[in-house]
Amino acid sequence: MTKKTSAAAPVLSARALNRATLDRQLLLRPAALPVKAAVEHLLGLQAQNVKPPYHALAARLGGFAPEELSGLMADREVVRIVTMRSTIHTHTADDCLTLRPFVQPARDRELTNFRAGLAGVDLDRLAALARDLVEAEPRTMKQLREALAAEWPGADPQSLAVAARCRLPLVQVTPRGLWGRSGQVALTTAEHWLGRPAEAAPAPESVVRRYLAAFGPASVKDMQTWAGLTRLREAFERLRPELLTFRDEHGTELFDLPDAPRPDPDTPAPPRFLPEFDNLLLSHADRTRVVPAALHGRAWQGNQAFRTLLVDGFLAGVWKTEADALVVEPFGTLDKAEQEAVTAEAERMLRVLDPGASYDIRFGTVVDKR
Numbered sequence: 001m002t003k004k005t006s007a008a009a010p011v012l013s014a015r016a017l018n019r020a021t022l023d024r025q026l027l028l029r030p031a032a033l034p035v036k037a038a039v040e041h042l043l044g045l046q047a048q049n050v051k052p053p054y055h056a057l058a059a060r061l062g063g064f065a066p067e068e069l070s071g072l073m074a075d076r077e078v079v080r081i082v083t084m085r086s087t088i089h090t091h092t093a094d095d096c097l098t099l100r101p102f103v104q105p106a107r108d109r110e111l112t113n114f115r116a117g118l119a120g121v122d123l124d125r126l127a128a129l130a131r132d133l134v135e136a137e138p139r140t141m142k143q144l145r146e147a148l149a150a151e152w153p154g155a156d157p158q159s160l161a162v163a164a165r166c167r168l169p170l171v172q173v174t175p176r177g178l179w180g181r182s183g184q185v186a187l188t189t190a191e192h193w194l195g196r197p198a199e200a201a202p203a204p205e206s207v208v209r210r211y212l213a214a215f216g217p218a219s220v221k222d223m224q225t226w227a228g229l230t231r232l233r234e235a236f237e238r239l240r241p242e243l244l245t246f247r248d249e250h251g252t253e254l255f256d257l258p259d260a261p262r263p264d265p266d267t268p269a270p271p272r273f274l275p276e277f278d279n280l281l282l283s284h285a286d287r288t289r290v291v292p293a294a295l296h297g298r299a300w301q302g303n304q305a306f307r308t309l310l311v312d313g314f315l316a317g318v319w320k321t322e323a324d325a326l327v328v329e330p331f332g333t334l335d336k337a338e339q340e341a342v343t344a345e346a347e348r349m350l351r352v353l354d355p356g357a358s359y360d361i362r363f364g365t366v367v368d369k370r
Contacts, residue, residue, distance in 0.1 A: 015265040017289035030062030044089035052275035053090040070179035080172040085228040101201035106228040107166040117156025130164035138186035204235035217256035226283040269313035271345040276305040329364040
């Protein structure tokens with residue numbers, strides 16, 4: 001259960017939590033960080049599809065050019081790998097080699113969902129064989145399934161490939177993920193791609209500090225949601241003497257770094273266009289600091305997330321691009337000033353991501369995506 005803290009701890013409103021989180025997510029004002037430093041600070045970027053990391057940085061960094069992230073990927077300074085919540089993230093090489101071991105218990109737990117398809121399979125042997133295969137040459141998931149199924153013809157081929165992904169730190173090799181390029185998903189090990197061994201999992205306390213710096217103030221359950229892990233309370237308790245504690249409006253205990261920014265709740269928050277699956281919307285157990293309760297579920301349809309729009313720091317709509325237009329679909333009425341601010345931010349983002357193109361900015365009808 002989420003721990004309730006004493007009434008003596010200061011209360012942070014949803015708006016105060018919103019502004020603190022936006023500041024740490026580099027969304028209150030354009031950040032002057034280098035791209036690699038931003039990826040590191042944010043503990044990676046959701047990368048289920050190719051474009052979201054680029055959209056995420058366009059919303060956060062001043063002077064960002066997509067070629068910067070693409071160049072880092074081509075130089076193997078950042079990589080695409082399954083980490084938090086069993087989803088693909090773009091990480092720095094250093095974080096790839098440390099955060100993946102940190103969340104490995106979750107990948108081991110994920111394997112229990114595939115027990116029926118792995119009956120009789122020696123997982124250590126499978127991991128060794130899969131490593132040999134992908135380090136000989138990058139393999140697609142189809143190729144991996146076929147090769148492993150030849151060794152275990154009685155097993156479920158998809159389960160065999162998932163087991164390889166869970167047991168090994170498999171990265172997607174370029175050109176997959178490069179800006180303006182195409183390429184199917186092909187995998188090799190992080191160690192082989194980066195030319196150095198994986199490191200031991202970092203101490204949980206160090207990751208707690210980094211999580212709070214990027215997503216705080218936050219509860220234990222919030223961080224467990226972000227990481228896809230359990231049993232992190234002990235790490236928070238060991239850090240308690242050096243952390244500040246607050247409570248939200250429901251009485252849930254929140255932890256924070258003493259010197260982390262906690263802006264005035266009335267600090268202006270410009271509109272921001274975020275990609276699908278942005279970590280801002282996925283990294284807390286209680287998402288009301290960004291998603292008003294009345295809009296719960298509006299940014300999703302089944303397993304598919306929509307690109308989202310923030311107005312005044314909170315979820316306010318979804319957006320999409322068409323052949324010649326960026327279409328904004330607000331969940332409520334935007335006044336004239338809000339529409340002008342949203343239009344200006346849309347134009348800025350398009351200049352970053354597609355400077356040679358000409359788009360109309362259109363406002364669609366209010367839609368319910370549920």
